[in-house]
Amino acid sequence: MIYFDNSATSFPKDERVIRTMCEAYSRFGNPGRSGHQAAMEAAEAIFSCREAFAQHYGSSPDRIVFCPSATLALNMAIKGILGPITQPSFTRSMKKSRLPKVLISSFEHNSVYRPLYKLEKEGKIELVIVPVDLMSRENTISTFKKAIDNRTVLIVITHASNVCGHVLPITDISAFALSKGIPVVVDASQSGGHIPVDVDAVGISALCLAAHKGLRAPFGVTAMVLGKNCPKLNTLIEGGTGSLSLSGNMPADLPDLLEPGTQNAPAIHALEKALSYVSYVHGRSYEIYEFLKTEMSKLCNIKLYGISDSSLPIMLFNHTSFESETVAAKLSDKGICVRGGYHCSPLAHHALGTEGGVRASFSDMNTFAEAEKFLDILTKI
Amino acid sequence: MEKIIVLTSLTHAMQAERLLKSVGICASVAKTPATTKFGGCGYGVAVNIHRFTDALGVIGHANMQILGNADC
Numbered sequence: 001m002i003y004f005d006n007s008a009t010s011f012p013k014d015e016r017v018i019r020t021m022c023e024a025y026s027r028f029g030n031p032g033r034s035g036h037q038a039a040m041e042a043a044e045a046i047f048s049c050r051e052a053f054a055q056h057y058g059s060s061p062d063r064i065v066f067c068p069s070a071t072l073a074l075n076m077a078i079k080g081i082l083g084p085i086t087q088p089s090f091t092r093s094m095k096k097s098r099l100p101k102v103l104i105s106s107f108e109h110n111s112v113y114r115p116l117y118k119l120e121k122e123g124k125i126e127l128v129i130v131p132v133d134l135m136s137r138e139n140t141i142s143t144f145k146k147a148i149d150n151r152t153v154l155i156v157i158t159h160a161s162n163v164c165g166h167v168l169p170i171t172d173i174s175a176f177a178l179s180k181g182i183p184v185v186v187d188a189s190q191s192g193g194h195i196p197v198d199v200d201a202v203g204i205s206a207l208c209l210a211a212h213k214g215l216r217a218p219f220g221v222t223a224m225v226l227g228k229n230c231p232k233l234n235t236l237i238e239g240g241t242g243s244l245s246l247s248g249n250m251p252a253d254l255p256d257l258l259e260p261g262t263q264n265a266p267a268i269h270a271l272e273k274a275l276s277y278v279s280y281v282h283g284r285s286y287e288i289y290e291f292l293k294t295e296m297s298k299l300c301n302i303k304l305y306g307i308s309d310s311s312l313p314i315m316l317f318n319h320t321s322f323e324s325e326t327v328a329a330k331l332s333d334k335g336i337c338v339r340g341g342y343h344c345s346p347l348a349h350h351a352l353g354t355e356g357g358v359r360a361s362f363s364d365m366n367t368f369a370e371a372e373k374f375l376d377i378l379t380k381i
Numbered sequence: 382m383e384k385i386i387v388l389t390s391l392t393h394a395m396q397a398e399r400l401l402k403s404v405g406i407c408a409s410v411a412k413t414p415a416t417t418k419f420g421g422c423g424y425g426v427a428v429n430i431h432r433f434t435d436a437l438g439v440i441g442h443a444n445m446q447i448l449g450n451a452d453c
Contacts, residue, residue: 031391032391032424033422034412035411035412035424040410043391043395043410044395047391047392047395047396050392061392061395061396062390062392062393062396241390242391242422242423242424243389243390243391243421243422243423243424244389244419244420244421244422244423245415245420245421245422245423246417246420246421247420247421251389251390252389253389253390253393253446254392255390255392256389256390256391256392
């Protein structure tokens with residue numbers, strides 16, 4: 001099998017990481033509920049992971065919030081920040097021209113677009129989709145700056161597109177937004193493990209990672225890194241935290257405020273292990289990406305999309321004779337794993353002018369032999 | 382003899398433990414009595430009674446909310 005679908009999830013996972021998770025099952029009790037050895041071992045492991053993420057991403061341990069997925073993290077951040085603004089009493093009968101405004105880029109995944117689309121449909125916000133210029137970083141920054149006005153209450157932006165890999169200038173946009181007092185939520189689902197981010201230095205309010213992708217961590221857990229400028233988040237879900245339990249309110253302090261329920265302690269323990277193996281040196285994945293970009297651009301029946309100077313090793317293409325899912329299926333029949341369709345990002349496809357596409361996304365586990373075989377099979381479709 | 386400085390979360394208790402150890406005060410995370418005085422279940426750091434005042438100062442300086450103290 002040739003696995004070129006690392007944007008969906010990294011494969012294979014690092015054996016050391018999986019082993020760490022499995023071993024934890026024989027040691028860990030429920031963290032943060034009891035004071036016995038098994039519970040405290042799990043609690044120590046979780047805190048250690050918080051410390052590791054805080055150091056790695058420029059935050060503090062209590063501002064590392066563990067969630068089951070980046071989608072939930074994004075929903076928590078977006079709805080947590082917008083909370084009071086989206087109450088019916090606040091926006092009832094408000095004209096659209098007076099609604100609070102939320103800006104997103106034209107490359108956002110549905111985990112950002114759908115929550116905001118729903119709020120817009122309910123008449124609670126005005127959603128503004130800011131076009132990204134693949135060819136000019138300065139134009140993207142300028143367009144965002146021009147879109148910000150006194151009604152802007154939130155910016156949500158992906159660090160890198162899951163469709164074509166284009167890296168957006170979040171540092172500049174966040175810095176400008178910070179100067180205007182506007183919180184910025186960054187979807188780092190694709191960029192985690194590829195591009196380092198210092199949350200507090202950049203002024204990001206919430207950085208939402210998808211640990212099972214570039215960080216090569218297990219499914220089912222991820223970290224949301226909150227910046228020191230992050231507004232107090234309204235909770236999306238409430239439940240037991242093992243602390244201040246006599247109160248009907250969720251604890252006011254982080255991370256307990258946002259972590260009701262039992263934490264996935266073995267996976268969090270493995271997450272720290274995965275983080276320790278992250279290297280930001282561009283490896284074989286980028287070399288393979290550049291190689292295939294060059295070779296595929298020579299093929300007359302293949303069209304590439306979304307190519308830019310700043311990109312993760314993610315490639316979007318279409319075959320002139322076959323629809324994307326058909327190409328993906330044909331490649332799958334030959335043992336090559338890619339993803340066809342819209343990649344849960346209709347906005348990105350609309351921005352790129354595609355009606356779906358085939359996405360190949362590489363990791364350092366891939367080889368040039370695999371890339372050559374992929375080319376050989378592609379040319380024979 | 383030890384006293385527990387009661388904090389608002391397990392995370393804060395662990396942060397406090399590390400902080401106290403870094404300034405030479407022996408500390409360990411402890412489960413607190415589940416009483417109404419502390420709002421129910423919770424965690425804190427246990428320190429020797431002779432270092433209790435110093436520990437309070439260190440934790441307070443770190444802006445961690447202290448809910449109270451309890452005997453071990």
